[in-house]
Amino acid sequence: MTLYDLANPTRFLKLVKVLLPWLIVATVAALAVGLYFAFFVAPEDYQQGQTVRIMFVHVPAAQLALMCYAMMALSSIGSLVWKHPLADVSAKASAPIGAAFTFLALFSGAIWGKPMWGTFWVWDARLTSFLVLFIMYLGIIALWKAIEDPIKAAKVNAIITLVGVINVVIIKFSVEWWNTLHQPPSIIRSGGPAIHSSILIPLGLMALAFVLLFVTLHLMSMRNEIMRRRIRAMRMRAASVAPAASSNTVTKAAPAGAR
Amino acid sequence: MNQLKLVCQGVACDRGGRRVLNHVDFEVGSSEALIVQGPNGVGKSSLLRVIAGLVAKAHGSLELEGGMAERSVAEHSHYFGHLDALKPLQTVLENLSFWRNFFEPADFGDGKVRESMSEMEALETLGIEHTASLPAGYLSAGQRRRLSVARLLVVPRPIWLLDEPTSALDKASEEVLLGLIADHINAGGVVIAATHLPLNLPNTKFLNLSPVTTESEHMFAGEDLDDYFDEDEQDEG
Amino acid sequence: MNWMKCLFVREYQLANRVGGGALIGVLFFLAVVTIFPFGVGPDMILLSRIGAAILWIGALLATLLGLDRLFQADREDGSLELLVMSGRSLELVVLIKCAAHWAATGLPLVLATPVLSLFVGLDFQSIVLVTLTLLVGAPALTLVGAVGAGVTVSMRRGGVLLSILVIPLAIPILIFGVSAATAGAIDSNNFLVPFLFLCALTLFGLVVGPLAAAAALRVSGD
Numbered sequence: 001m002t003l004y005d006l007a008n009p010t011r012f013l014k015l016v017k018v019l020l021p022w023l024i025v026a027t028v029a030a031l032a033v034g035l036y037f038a039f040f041v042a043p044e045d046y047q048q049g050q051t052v053r054i055m056f057v058h059v060p061a062a063q064l065a066l067m068c069y070a071m072m073a074l075s076s077i078g079s080l081v082w083k084h085p086l087a088d089v090s091a092k093a094s095a096p097i098g099a100a101f102t103f104l105a106l107f108s109g110a111i112w113g114k115p116m117w118g119t120f121w122v123w124d125a126r127l128t129s130f131l132v133l134f135i136m137y138l139g140i141i142a143l144w145k146a147i148e149d150p151i152k153a154a155k156v157n158a159i160i161t162l163v164g165v166i167n168v169v170i171i172k173f174s175v176e177w178w179n180t181l182h183q184p185p186s187i188i189r190s191g192g193p194a195i196h197s198s199i200l201i202p203l204g205l206m207a208l209a210f211v212l213l214f215v216t217l218h219l220m221s222m223r224n225e226i227m228r229r230r231i232r233a234m235r236m237r238a239a240s241v242a243p244a245a246s247s248n249t250v251t252k253a254a255p256a257g258a259r
Numbered sequence: 260m261n262q263l264k265l266v267c268q269g270v271a272c273d274r275g276g277r278r279v280l281n282h283v284d285f286e287v288g289s290s291e292a293l294i295v296q297g298p299n300g301v302g303k304s305s306l307l308r309v310i311a312g313l314v315a316k317a318h319g320s321l322e323l324e325g326g327m328a329e330r331s332v333a334e335h336s337h338y339f340g341h342l343d344a345l346k347p348l349q350t351v352l353e354n355l356s357f358w359r360n361f362f363e364p365a366d367f368g369d370g371k372v373r374e375s376m377s378e379m380e381a382l383e384t385l386g387i388e389h390t391a392s393l394p395a396g397y398l399s400a401g402q403r404r405r406l407s408v409a410r411l412l413v414v415p416r417p418i419w420l421l422d423e424p425t426s427a428l429d430k431a432s433e434e435v436l437l438g439l440i441a442d443h444i445n446a447g448g449v450v451i452a453a454t455h456l457p458l459n460l461p462n463t464k465f466l467n468l469s470p471v472t473t474e475s476e477h478m479f480a481g482e483d484l485d486d487y488f489d490e491d492e493q494d495e496g
Numbered sequence: 497m498n499w500m501k502c503l504f505v506r507e508y509q510l511a512n513r514v515g516g517g518a519l520i521g522v523l524f525f526l527a528v529v530t531i532f533p534f535g536v537g538p539d540m541i542l543l544s545r546i547g548a549a550i551l552w553i554g555a556l557l558a559t560l561l562g563l564d565r566l567f568q569a570d571r572e573d574g575s576l577e578l579l580v581m582s583g584r585s586l587e588l589v590v591l592i593k594c595a596a597h598w599a600a601t602g603l604p605l606v607l608a609t610p611v612l613s614l615f616v617g618l619d620f621q622s623i624v625l626v627t628l629t630l631l632v633g634a635p636a637l638t639l640v641g642a643v644g645a646g647v648t649v650s651m652r653r654g655g656v657l658l659s660i661l662v663i664p665l666a667i668p669i670l671i672f673g674v675s676a677a678t679a680g681a682i683d684s685n686n687f688l689v690p691f692l693f694l695c696a697l698t699l700f701g702l703v704v705g706p707l708a709a710a711a712a713l714r715v716s717g718d
Contacts, residue, residue, distance in 0.1 A: 080711075132664050139660040146651055149275045155715040156647050160661060163643055163708050167665050170697070174668035177693075178675065236277050313577055334583040342574025348513040349506070360502040363583030 009086060009226050016223050023216045030209035037202035051115045056202055058108040060210035061101050065133060067214065068098025072140075073165045076158035086222075088154030089229070091161065092144055093221035097214065099137035106130055125179035129172050136164050150229060263325045263368040263417055263449055264288040265310075265332065270319035272302070272309050279305045281471045283319070285464070289368060289417070292440070292450040292460045297468035303453035304340070306468070307420045310451065311338040325368040326417075335365040336418040341426075343407040347396030351387070351406055352378055354395050359413040366417070367447045373415040381409040385435060400427045408436060411443075419443060421452040499584060500592055507596030514569070518604035521558045525605055528554035529612045540617040547616030548626045548677035554612070555605050555630055556637055556666055562601050563641040563662075564648065564655035566593065567713060571649050576713065586710040590642060594705065598638045606630045625687065626677045629694060633673040636698040639705030640665040646712030669697050 038056035072094040078087030109127060110120040121127065140157055147153035265287050272280040279302040287293040295303045308314040310321060312333030323332045345354050355378045364372045382388040385405040390398060398406060404427045411419060419440070425433045441461055444450055452458060512518060532550045536542060543550075570576040579589055609630055613623040644662035648654030672690040679687035 132667055136664045142657055146657055152715055156712055159708050159712050160647050170668045174671045178671045311581055333581040344574040344578050346510055357502055357506050361499045361582060
């Protein structure tokens with residue numbers, strides 16, 4: 001099966017149908033194992049205590065937030081260059097998932113930050129970048145909702161997504177620069193000491209589980225979007241057929257009506 | 260003199276995910292008019308917009324033989340649609356001069372750009388020269404229409420795409436406009452007009468569009484949802 | 497060449513004639529600057545410390561306010577279709593429209609800045625810096641705003657969405673603009689580094705803004 005075959009929505013739906021049960025099982029299993037390791041196997045931090053376990057959700061969520069944007073950007077290139085509707089669907093499906101992961105990263109960061117720094121929020125470079133990323137996701141979701149014609153919406157969103165890619169890089173740089181300007185000692189150390197394997201293994205497991213979760217959610221979301229578009233197409237077909245039928249019945253019942 | 264020939268083959272167009280045009284074929288050359296006919300909603304306007312490059316075509320080819328090689332069909336064309344493209348706060352003359360200076364002229368297939376009317380000549384031809392220094396917002400609907408036509412006269416372009424050209428015009432203005440279109444055809448121009456009223460023009464061909472009956476081959480239109488759900492039920496049963 | 501001048505003149509005239517033109521933006525700028533002291537208190541020391549930021553945010557909001565009509569008016573009256581098929585480069589058309597829009601609405605904001613600076617207690621040095629950074633940085637705001645305007649051109653009420661889409665794009669401009677404006681001395685590295693970044697962003701906007709906005713406008717022809 002080539003990529004081109006896959007790109008047909010019907011084939012894609014069939015493939016999704018085959019893959020999805022396995023993916024769901026794999027995701028649940030990986031999450032279960034990952035969370036077990038994270039909560040029961042990984043040691044407490046000698047400074048942070050139990051709260052360090054938030055990291056096992058926070059870090060993968062943050063990774064996925066960025067991965068979703070990458071997925072969205074790649075799909076956008078697909079819809080602008082190859083004008084493929086499935087790329088449109090993929091881009092549209094990525095946005096809410098990305099927003100959810102970004103929110104999860106921000107939220108877990110906040111509840112982690114409270115015991116750590118004594119506050120839910122600091123204007124740290126990474127937190128700020130993620131907040132901006134979150135706003136960008138929400139803007140893109142709003143733009144999808146605001147334009148009725150899905151093909152036009154896809155192109156417009158692709159343009160703003162790709163401009164956003166450039167912007168994410170500039171924002172990351174400028175926010176880091178701004179951060180060093182305003183608060184000399186950064187609270188979160190970016191490098192940090194080498195992480196011990198007892199933490200690294202659960203973290204890796206959770207990262208894998210989150211990637212599986214993303215793939216599952218993305219495929220489900222794409223499937224739903226394809227169905228939504230089919231319903232739309234069917235409704236349009238119904239609309240273009242209905243007047244002829246109804247006008248016939250009207251003329252029989254009431255000839256020379258108001259029209 | 261070289262001749263222009265606009266060749267349209269198998270053009271299809273989707274709008275809003277629905278096929279509105281399918282298998283449109285025609286040829287129209289210099290000194291000819293093509294009248295696009297058909298009931299409402301059959302895609303007359305869409306066809307003109309496809310030729311004008313405003314709407315992407317889904318299939319088919321659209322080529323201008325004998326035109327300037329580096330220019331698209333749209334860049335040889337004037338589009339005269341429902342909107343007048345007038346700025347009410349600018350004077351009539353300002354509106355017209357802008358388009359005269361801004362629009363890139365195109366030649367009629369003979370390699371040189373023709374002289375066009377000046378702004379005042381065009382306004383006189385259309386009988387609205389007295390409004391030249393008034394803001395365009397003060398014009399009546401018919402006068403706005405005529406000012407919009409003046410744009411076609413001040414920039415030489417061989418193809419005129421006219422979407423219901425006589426709407427909002429009275430009988431006298433309609434006569435003037437038809438005269439101008441006839442002049443354009445006689446001067447070697449190409450006219451494509453979408454209309455549901457008969458237009459009396461020389462050298463006329465007709466293209467009758469009928470409603471699109473074939474299903475769009477749009478990727479989300481062809482199949483039903485059933486195949487996804489039916490098999491699920493069979494699995495359970 | 498002549499067509500560029502014609503387009504610029506027309507856009508400049510229209511921007512000035514429609515809806516109060518430059519005045520309305522400056523009034524909005526004044527209003528934003530005026531509400532800050534009511535929010536943070538009439539403490540001149542505090543105000544002078546955050547004055548540059550207030551002015552920059554005011555200018556940012558005033559710029560966003562006027563941008564939703566940048567292409568929308570042309571779309572509604574049919575001019576946009578003609579601009580697309582005119583045979584002129586749409587990217588250049590967008591760039592010229594942005595330039596005219598900035599000259600009509602952005603430049604008055606820059607000119608009003610020294611006066612409004614007095615309300616927030618800036619000293620002479622800071623007034624020069626804020627005005628200079630706005631002069632260099634505000635065009636970048638218009639250019640990234642043009643992307644938002646292009647993307648939302650087909651929406652009846654695109655103004656709010658435009659702001660949501662454009663504000664993330666404007667954050668780097670704001671960061672470097674305010675940093676340079678609050679540097680204190682014009683010959684120090686504290687000023688020069690962010691100022692040059694600001695210049696870079698403006699140059700970058702000159703390329704990306706017209707490209708992306710023109711692409712969005714072509715899509716909207718449907």
